[in-house]
Amino acid sequence: MNTPVTFFQKYLLIGMLVLLMAAGVWVIGQALHEDDPDRAKTETGRMTTPPLKTTPLYQEAGVFQGRDQRSRFVDLRQAGTRRLAEYYDRRAYPGAPPYIPHPVESDMKTDFEACSSCHENGGFVPTFQAFAPVTPHAAYRNCRQCHVPQATETLLVANQWQTTAPPAIGRAALPGGPPPIPHGLHMRENCSACHAGPAAPVEIRTSHPERLSCRQCHVPAETALDFARPGEQP
Amino acid sequence: MVSRRIFIKNMALSSAVVAAQSLLPGVLFPSASFGAAASGLTWHKTPCRFCGVGCGLLVGIDSGRAVAVKGDPASAVNKGLCCVKGYHSVQALYGKDRLRSAQMRKNGRLVDVPLSEALDAVADHFKKTIAAHGKDSVAIYGSGQWTIPDGYVAAKLFKGCLGTNNVEANARLCMASAVTGFLTSFGLDEPMGCYEDIDHADVFILWGNNMAEMHPVLFSRLLERRQHHKRTLIVDLATRTTRTSFAADKSILFEPQTDLAIANCIAYQIIKDGRVNRSFVEKHVAFKKGHTDIGYGLEDGFHFKDEATPTDFAGYAAFLEDYTPEKVASLTGVSAADLRYLAALYGDPNRKVVSFWCMGMNQHTRGTWINNLVYNLHLLVGKISRPGNGPFSLTGQPSACGTVREVGTLTHKLPHGVVMNEAARKKAAEIWQVPVENIDPKPSHHTVSMFRALDSGAIRMMWIQVTNPMVTMPKLKRYRDAAKKEGRFIVVSDVYPTPTTDIADVVLPSAMWIEREGMYGNSERRTQHFQQLVEPPGEAMSDTLQIIEVARRMGFGDKFPQDPKTHIREIWEEYRRFHDGPKHGMAPYEVLLQRPGVIWPFHEGRETKWRYHAETDPAAKGSSFDFYGKPDHRAWIWARPYEPAPEVPDREYPFWLCTGRVLEHWHSGSMTRRIPVLHRAVPEAYAELHPDDATRLGVRSGERIRLVTRRGSLEMTVAVDQRGRPARGHVFVPFFDEALLINEVTLDAYCPISKQPDYKKCAVKVERV
């Protein structure tokens, strides 16, 4: 670093700064865009019974938690190829713990470390030629309590189970508006686990992972009913 | 370049974080738990169908079907977390071969019949059998998966109306030693503490308890405690290396049956180290000894009765002289240093200690003794009945406590007290509105004896509900042959075809779990109510209603509520009268409806989380401990020796055989094997070997071996270092697989006090196929 700075190097530096400013403008511009307007359809779901009111605080616990997103910013921008259909395929119903689709190293050592090397922060895993999905609830350490590998594809007896359709995506109230959160947040408070980064299913990957306060704009849709004054119909 | 880009973006991000954080205090987030997207989806609370942890679930119902599950964040048990069985539990309702119609055996084959015809036949056969062979020729064999109302009406019909004490439940096979352990040490059943102990303890000692697989959500609570409380230690004392051993801070392996010696050695060392809590022991403890060399119940007609002889601290200490760490080390395989370490943990006045155990100590031919011996440790150091300090006997089934132990669906029990006690009989007769003479003062058969009586012909007719004994009885062949004998009549209520329905004369289709209303009671004395959330398939009917229907056909209709809408509430309010008072008060029906479970004793609107201490238990007198279960208001320390297992490996059968469960499957697998993700995870049973034994036998994982015992033989595949690693010279086999019935080869020896069989120890030969 003792070498005197040449004119050529100075120009290079200035050029780089210009590029950086441009990049900054691009980032902010991206952030101003909302979701794909095609997806921003309004929809009015209906609920027959108002949902149970349960302790609300747990849902807030992980809002600003999770990975150190700043240092992984580049990764969050990286595009993967995972699709939503595959995401739901691994789950018995929307919100069910997914099974483990790959062989596991040990059936006995099931502590968090066995899984966390790939699933705590994500990243590309050469063995499986895939980006590892990130857990939205890294605080739970006993992974194999809920996530089990599959030793066979066959069934003992067929099951006539049916589940509900996964929540529709998009559904912003206004074109270009922020879509509401269509799913429960318990154990899924860390939005970027599933909505940012290369392992996020492309259909639900956010265009603006640098915005950290997701729930400043995206709010849970708790009821499909409109406001009504006491004693009046909406 | 890249690094500079990151730098600038990070600047933008940091300001976003600051902005977000400054926003946070003022932001009022709505308490959403689900989106409006799922139209018609509603969520309802219920305890989990499977294990004794008793997690609170929220089941999503849409268009009359159960479609999703999540953990109930309002439940103090699991705080919103489940295990894989709980999350997929509702799929157990929808297996393709659900029993939708009643069946009766005609010309050797089971054929569909209308339910009313089957119920007529059951009632008829009961009447005929009693007329021909007497009241004690009929029996009911139920389950720790019975709801509380199921067990209650069963006990009332059989003990109160028919007058036979032939009422047993599969909890005899899983919790009987826990019950006799509690009764002999404290005079009252069930743990003094509750799960909240986990949030206060420093040390967890697991006695033969693979908690990571068998009580997964509780084990997660242990791990969470350790994460937030750095001094937490988890010690796994076991005969097999499991997930729990790997997750523990220390894993100690011991030779089967020698836990008796280990516990006595720890007591010896606590005294040696001067760690006895003298004032506690002087004020609150009495010393007893019982009979020794008590047998194993292997002979038909075996009989044993224990007697307590008083002794004192000096006598007890002298008894322990045989259990020095050096002597015990050679017997148990545990180093003297580790034995001293355990004693130091129990004895350290600055550490709160919880001991956990389940089948390892209960399925044990000295099950009552080993329960006593672990209580001894907590009593010697006074670490009991206080938050974070206590022995905690875990239960296996969702309502082994609620239905079998509290309602008393065991031969000697009544909902309150025992049949031998006149006052208890009077109370039962009064609440049941039956003549007191109806209630037989003599207990009849415990489970193994009941199946032996089926063999001998003393019992002719048996009604089996919510359990699968043709998979789960030890030394299975004998009892299957017994049930198939000429002149025996077996009625089975179940939800799927099983090896037990295969031998039935009548099969009644049951409404399971959330297809009817009911209550379960879990390990921590928590009663949990669930509503009917979906319609049962076909003609399926709840076990409660089946019993009421048969009772009505036998002329006891007036003894049972008949309104299907209100019958559960009526049963609960009647049952509750048995437990009135501060020692066992149960919550009213309305309270159960509102809360995700209520811990009893529920007295004057409050739960009793820690019993036997005046600060937390309204029934305790004085200002500190009061072990009011015993007439002397003391807890009893028992001098119980080490005695060997009945069948130990020898030259001909050189291996130990241990059986058990896996995380994915519930008991005999009739439900969990119909759940796709669970079946696919563990599709069939296997035999675990130690890698050295596998090498010596020349077999590898996936290859076949034959297990031979004195009872029979069974071929299966080997699993080396997969789910668990047995010690050298041991074999472990899970019992969920009806195609690989390991109980064909197990031994039906039992604890002479609790009559609970030992599924964990017998001698086996391993041959390469």
Ligand code: SF4
């Ligand atoms: S731990 Fe037991 S009660 Fe809890 S979800 Fe699992 S099986 Fe159900």
